[in-house]
Amino acid sequence: MDMSRKELDLLHGHQVAIIPGYKRSVYVELVEGQAEIFGMFMSADERYCFTYPHRAVLATYDGCRVAVEADNCDLEVQVIKDDPFPALVGAMHAVLEQQRQDAVKSAGEVVGPKVLVVGPMDSGKSSCCRALLNYAVQAGWNPTFVDVDAGQQGLTLPGTLSSAILRAGTNELGQVDHAERVDLPFGRVNLNEDCKLYQAQIWKLAEFVQSSFSNAHLRASGAIINTAGWIDSNGFLLLLEIAKAFQVDKVIALENVYLGHQFRQWAADHGVLLDVLFARKPTCLAERSIETRRDYRDCMVQSVFVRRPKFTVTVPLSNLIFYQVASFHAVETRNGKKLGVSNQIAHAGNCRDRLLGVSIAPNLVVDVKQFPLQGFAVLLSFQTKTDEARLISTVDLNLLPAPVILLSTVVSAVTVRESLGVMN
Structure with a gap:
């Protein structure tokens, strides 16, 4: 070439x-x-x-x-030339570094920075997070990276909310050297499809992050939180929910001054100590099309199932439970009655060629959505007559106790089957 x-x-x-x-x-x-x-x-x-x-x-x-x-x-x-963004991020790092040093000197009385990075789509949120995380790691810290952008995930696969403790820096999201990663299921890429579920998963993820802060070094290292680009109406309310759940003390508002002032007003109204920092987006970042965003999700799925080690297994179909997590909400039946429903069983046929989360939940008696994922899978084919299902997975499903709960997502994985040459 x-x-x-x-x-x-x-x-x-x-x-x-x-x-x-x-x-x-x-x-x-x-x-x-x-x-x-x-x-x-x-x-x-x-x-x-x-x-x-x-x-x-x-x-x-x-x-x-x-x-x-x-x-x-x-x-x-x-x-x-003359783009102030790198210098602004460097100045922000200096502020965060001072807070980390103060946290160490205070013997626990001062905590490390908990930073919420907000802004509209394509405003440089991921770029800002990556730079701040890399600066921190190179300074000897192990910050926690929290990514609650389910559509353009930077830690794991789309349709999830994740956190991880960084051990080394990264030049490309999706290739982060981390430890103790937690993936919570959401199943969607658009937050407005189930705001109640998103809110519940935010608070659950915050519990996992807070538990790791019992370690003094991790507590001083702090957390950097990447968010989605939905900033108006209910989107802003969800950002406030994230700020409350993770007890953030700093907000970096990119490319939207009004958004930063909204946070300042909220903090003043509720007596919350919150520093709000402002920055323009990087000059070179152009807005991505819907197709480019979809390509990004396809690329992330491909990188896990095609370019990295994985397991292709055949398991009894009866050992699998296909499930969809959701918030408690009302649905209307054909006769006009309204019923309250939450999580529900999904059919294998509707889950084929879609990204599936492998839950660690032991059964359906528990609240499945509160249990982290232990891996991901794609259903390639199945036969009800022979009770067989063929899947590709990041974990060996044959070694897991039955039933194995597979959580459906809206994320397409058809390119995985095509890359493997599996026929319809």
Whole structure:
């Protein structure tokens, strides 16, 4: 394959937007000098690869030379000058670092920063989180990363709300070196499809995070919380719920000053100590289309089931329970009566080619939605007559006690079956 290569001499404060074309890859090398990607310093002996739909921003404060390659003939490189975003994130890190140091000196009286990053879609929330997390890790901390954006997950697969303790930095979300990750099921990518369920899962996830803060180092390291881009009406109310559940003390409002002032007003009205910081979005971040967002979800699913080790198993269909979590809500029957329903059994046929969460819940007597996931699976095929189901999973389903509860999601996984060559 033909490769196009360009070497760029960047000056102080310059950035390079790394935006691969459709189904293309871009490779970046540091030739000389110093540069960083999302706050992680680049190594001169490493070749960094970014594949569509992932994107990144390279920044330098002292000047450098970088080489950029792409697997097509028309390589366009966008150099950004005088964008204040990297410097603003660096200043924010300095504020968080001081609070971490104060937490250590106070012997527990002061806690580390709990930061809520908010803003509309494509305002740089994920980029801001990545940079702040990487700066913290490089300073010797182990911050907790909380991602409650179910549609564009940065820790695990879509349709979940997650938290993890970071052990090392990351240049690309989805490849985070972490420990003690908790994935709670939501099953949807749009929060407004079940706001009550989302709210309940937020509080449950906050319980898991708070329990880890019994460790003094983790408590001082603090937490960075990434959110979805729904900021008006009920979306703002959900953001307030996140702030309350995680007891945040700082809000970073990106690209929407009014949103930050809303938080300030709420804090003043309720006597909450809350610092609100403001920043404009990175200059190079363009708004992503619905198709690009869908491609991102497909890419995340593909990376787990096709590009990484997994288990392809055949298990008794009768050992599986397909389930859908939901909040308690009213439904209207054909005769006009209203019934209150919550979680419900799903049919295997409706779960085929969809991402499934493997629950650790022991049975349906318990509240399944409050139990974390232990992995993910895709139902490739099934036969009711022979009582067989063929699945690909991140855990060996044959080793799990029956029944195995599989939680359905709206996330398509048809590309997994196609990649494996499994026929309809």
